[in-house]
Amino acid sequence: MSFELLSEPIRKYIRDKRWEQLRPIQNAAIARILTTENHYILASRTASGKTEAAFLPILSKVNFNDPGVQVLYISPLIALINDQFYRVEDLCKNMEVPVTKWHGEASRGAKNRLIKDPSGVVLITPESIEAMFVNRPYDVKQLFSNLKFVVIDEIHSFIGSDRGIQLKSLLSRLQEVNVKSFRVVGLSATIGDYEEAKLFTGDQANTRVLLDKTSKEVNAAFRYFKQEKAELPLDLLDNLYAETKDNKVLLFPNSRGRAEEVAVKLKKISERNNGHPYYFSHHSSVDKEVREYVEDFAKNGHANFCISCTSTLELGIDIGSVDEVVQIDATHSIASLIQRVGRSGRRDGAVSNLFLYATNPWSLLQSIACWLLYKEGYIEPPAICKKPYDLLLHQALSIVKGYSGLPIYELVSKLRVNFAFKEIATHEIEEIIQHLIATDMLEQLQQEVIIGIEGEKTVNSRDFYSVFKTEENFRVTNSGNTIGELPFSPQLQENENILLAARIWKIVYVDIDAKKIEVVPAKDGKPPKFSGGGGIIAGKIKEKMLEVLYSIEEYQFLEETAREELRILKQEFSIYVIKELQYERPMQLSDKGLILYTFTSTKINRGIALLLELLEVKNDFDEDNDRFKVGVTKEQFSVALSSLDNAYEKIDESITATLEDNPFIPDSKWGYLLPLKYKAAVMRQKYYDIEGAMLFLKHVKPVANTA
């Protein structure tokens, strides 16, 4: 029994809580963490007690009389740190262990107290670790050179992203300053690639995964309401109102604008029907305090409510349990669907209720595909960038600044041993450093490098600590109260009416210089406009969509409207006789050319477009219908494809040419500082799946329509 392995204060904590038994993931974690020296990844569904699974054994094992901070907890969100602070403090209450929050909004006083007497548990963000390395490297040493454990919460949110590579690098740098190496425990409900998760410990071979596969029962119902205009159909809203009015509901409409539209319209319907007024919106443009109010209302209020939100309520922020989760149109990933479904039925024994409303046939098909994959237990693997030259460059600047200059060979050696960059060769590191010197980002003094004149501007900016780009926002206020922040768009003019924070406003004044918008309440308005590229979708989801089109199965979770729409869509595709799903794809022939339905990932589609361009085949990808319109005949198309290998050879040249015109790489904040060659390499890895596209074009067997 793992309970016996715990220290007395922790056993007392469990007794006081009157827990009848420990959860499976807790039992497993306690036994393993206390009896081995391995690193662990704890994978278990939301609300299964993962935080305790990590902290019960860690707090039992660690000797807090040792000098320095003993346990470092890293979270992707400030809001999550603030939540977890209370839980960890509670866990520590029978011991003399200080718990300190360390992030941009945390109290200076508490931080200063920690510096004076470093001990206990610290809760921190990756950006705050970065800032500490840059501005107070001596504090890093003083605080974190005797760590025993590092806990990474919601580790999936880091995997496959730039922020994840940054975190890996910071962990590597932390290990370097530690006297003895610390152990890592990663927590998540949705891991699509365990090997990749293991890389975060820096020691894959000694990392074990503890997986609790128990899942909750979920009732799913699919409904279909065709959207003909820009606005959501009225019958959908009426149906949604009837479904949700007597429940606690989280509603995910996939975009900020639609979140506002749904919240405001449901509130109006509720008003007409004398229903409750508790309709909220929750997303990044809603003011932080307003969001906290909504979270508190959900957590503490006994009344029913409906929060129309985006991925802001996807991660572990505590809002208690809801009765229903509503998804309007398909999620972009299975991981997202898992997190959202996990928001309902959190109480023991409670069933999760999921409603999916589709507004167009393609989205219905994608929703069905996601749901089937969810039930199969599939999670898409993250996109991996093997050679993140842009992140290496950022970390090089951070190291030089932190050390106030160091010999070049030392800088090279620090980057070479950093496990975040183990695929990058020494000569590549040297070449990038030489480029930084040539561009005045670094300055060479004999054998030393220090930050250069251009580099100072970058490194001394507050914007240096993060590796993601952010848009510029205008603050929206109403007589002294902040409602939220909106990215500027031509829509934001005086006398325009907009929706924000589930309310309707008229813009009375726009101050371009101060980036402020003053509003007053109004009666009718439009959702704010947001611009942005599309998200990327995994190949497996697209393949599943094709499978559903040609499956004879009757899905019980489809209600009549959805069933009928799927039947129509299948009928349309029945003119293509597809038998082998791996490479056969529907192809529609016409006088103008042909249309190829690829049913593959976004990144492969981008690769296909680029390759076709290099083959001088005119093509246009139609996102809404997931197909290529190709301006040649079927015969010309196959002739062109025979020169595929030649096109492949020209890929780098082509990407380089594009970057010569515009130095900024999509989704890479620091990539623009790289030498052109490396810039192209980053873009090739991040934006395209060229190898996947080659494989696809080599094997694809287009199946023309029979009619």
Added chain:
DNA sequence: ACTGATAAAGGGATCG
């Protein structure tokens, strides 16, 4: 020719 098109995350030191 025109419209419409995911979201989200972070932050130092100093001066008044």
